[in-house]
Amino acid sequence: MSIQATPAALSRFQEHRLFRLASGARGWVLPVALLLLWQALAQGGLIAVNVLPAPSAVALAGWESLRSGELVQNMWVSTLRALAGLAVGGLIGFGLGIANGLSRAVNDVTDTTLQMVRNVPHLALIPLVILWFGIGEESKLFLVALGVFFPIYINTLHGVRSVDPQLIEMARAYEMSSGALFRRVILPGALPSIFVGLRFALGIMWLTLIVAETIAAESGLGHMAMQAREFLLVDVVVLAILIYALLGKLADIITQFGERAALRWHPAFQKEGAR
Template sequence: MTLLARDTAATAAAPVTARRARARRWRRAVTPVVLLAAWEGGARAGLLDTDKLPAPSAVLEAGWRLAADGPLGGYLLDSIQRALLGLLIGGLFGLTLGALAGLSRLGDDLVDPTVQMGRMLPHLGLVPLLIIWVGIGEPLKVTLVALGAFFPVYLNTYAGIRDIDERLVEAARACGLSALERVRHVVIPGALPSLFLGVRLAFAAGWLSLVVGEQVNGEGGLGFMMMEAREFSQTDIVVLGLVTYALLGLVSDLALRYAERRALAWRRGLRAT
């Protein structure tokens, strides 16, 4: 096939590929929409106790009311700031120690055994001890998020480096690349897929940790909003907080998946049929 024929075939296939991508995006929305419709229908038909599980329309109304009055935006901003700070701290520590253990035998011996023992401890179970160490203010919440983010980033950085084919490194050495050049051109591209997975898992663990942290003597944040609403039996606001956490997690995951596709455009993985 000539170059012109290949270009013509690729151009003709582009609209078909775009239509399939749009159809797939709509198909992915089917299940959430059906579940929301069933939830709303069950609440309106009296099958669900709306005092315990209000309808989606009631949750949306509560969100609109809080957004119009102002407090929802403040709570949301507080939670995002805590999450980003904790993820930055935990992620940087995980990346640094994971790279040290993955690239150096000495670093592996000194770092990895301690981290492997530490990851066996449920970090949310450390809340009583952390309260003694750092108190019940902002440091507790940021520390919980950082602990939740640290282990996924560390483990996936370490695994991503160690899973690189050693023959690629030897080939780079034979071509005259220095140690830093081998890290730049072989190690980093090879470890990036695993690292992106670790960051996505870190975001998920970070949001989960924040839910718990903000409910411990919280001052501001979505967790504080939920605990305050529980005191007054405002179930719609409690559910609103949970939905907001879920949406934050979804948005962050979508952003990371987009960044992963852009950064790893060279990779051709298995596609589902």
């Protein structure tokens, strides 16, 4: 027996899709308006070409770099560096956040040291990191991993400690094992904070990579921007900056999709999906 959707259900589904599309489009209104204003000011001569080229000039530089293959190669290198640093620093931060949230003894041993290290700006360590690792991949990996470590660690720790104690007591009353308690109660309850830390870490990831690649790199978007600076190619420098921004936005969008998928049970996300 086949089940056919009623016209009312189809109408609600279409309205929901249109609402989601309209909500997503609203976020791009301001960036597009700023680009149009930037283009108008540049064409009107109010912005000097050697200060900030027009978006059309930046787009042309991007097309030429894309045709030569340089842009794709540098984007690929930068993306791999960012993801590798995120994987290393994020996994360590997540593991320590879980351990310190679950164990008071582990927290007493490690948290004080971690908080001391957290207050040292990780970008200030660049000269020392170059002395340690040179300008190879290890230096970028270390800096990005260190940058993303603390947002994920702190938010994971906060998430574990913020789980409702009554839920934990109820699970123990039903004689739930420690593994099941973690999988079914503690981890789901900590996920909202973990995703906040992940989104915050993504911004720091790209910020750290930009600085690291402009100072100590032989490839990547930052290196491409520094080479363009030496030849006074301002349009290529602006292109690299815009690509960093777009990659950061893309990473945030992917994280939001993962967040909605993992937290479908959460009341806040159920309300969002029902709009």
